[in-house]
Amino acid sequence: MAARKVTIVDVARAAGTSVSSASVAMRGDPGVSETTRAHILRTAERLGYRPDQRARRLREQHTRMLGVTFRVGQSFHAEVLENLYRAVGNTGYDLVLSARTAERSETDAVESLLADRCSALILVSPEISALDLAAVRRRAPVVTIGSDLLAPGVDSVRADDRDGVRAGVAHLVELGHRDITYVDSPGAVLAGERREGYLEAMKRHDLAPRVLTGGSDEESGIAVATRLLEHGPLPTGLLAHNDMTAFGVLLTMRARGVDVPGRLSIVGFDDTRLAGLRGVDLTSVSQGAAALAATAIRRAVGRAEDLDEPSREFVTPAHLVVRGTTGPS
Structure with missing residues (x-):
């Protein structure tokens, strides 16, 4: 059976003081003598008492907590x-996470953070309408990451996805590929930007586009690869909406004896940790997660502290990371 958590009441009782005196001593506020404060602090240390920082901040008007929504399972x-977490380290703020799942919507995740009285919200690739985003902004400062969704008063931080896909096509063209297929993920955040980047690049290189409907997970990549193998034609180059889809294609092709990159070159998007694993070695477009996060934290802290600036859209460069799944045609 787990030991009961030591409370401020336990500290006060053991020290022989009132709860209010114990609280004042633990906070470092004036109101008790230095002798009493030292006695209370020694008692707290002996009992293993740890103040509940989150509860304390909830009692304050400015909680110095940044709420973050994200989707479970997305690399x-x-x-x-x-x-x-790296970017917030020296700001004096903490992060509070609220996940989206198949059963828990963006709205549910946001409401949980608002109930915690977060000073500002950071929404990672939010699955929400512009109208709903504007409604959230009326209740708290908001910064989005990885979305082309815009609303008054909301800062947007994203990579240049369109240019990233164009770089992927250009890389394949330089390797001699002319039959290049794109696996789309209709309805996914920024799917339109990535698809348009592919279509623009193919037109620029005077190549015929071919877009296949897929999704954002490994299963959709497996389904696309199976369809290509069974019904053809098999292209020489393939770009996927994200790394998970590309990974599904890669696994299936290798399992069916297709030489990657000898017969088929594959490019993913997001440059997740999975892409760099030995045995995967996936060529992928990086969004530059570190730069996105640093910018988002800076803007969220500024908004929380009443930064008097108009909302802005920050578009950071995307770049291609070449690995072992692409080669000459």
């Missing part, structure tokens, strides 16, 4: 979260 979101 890119996990990378963004890791970099958000």
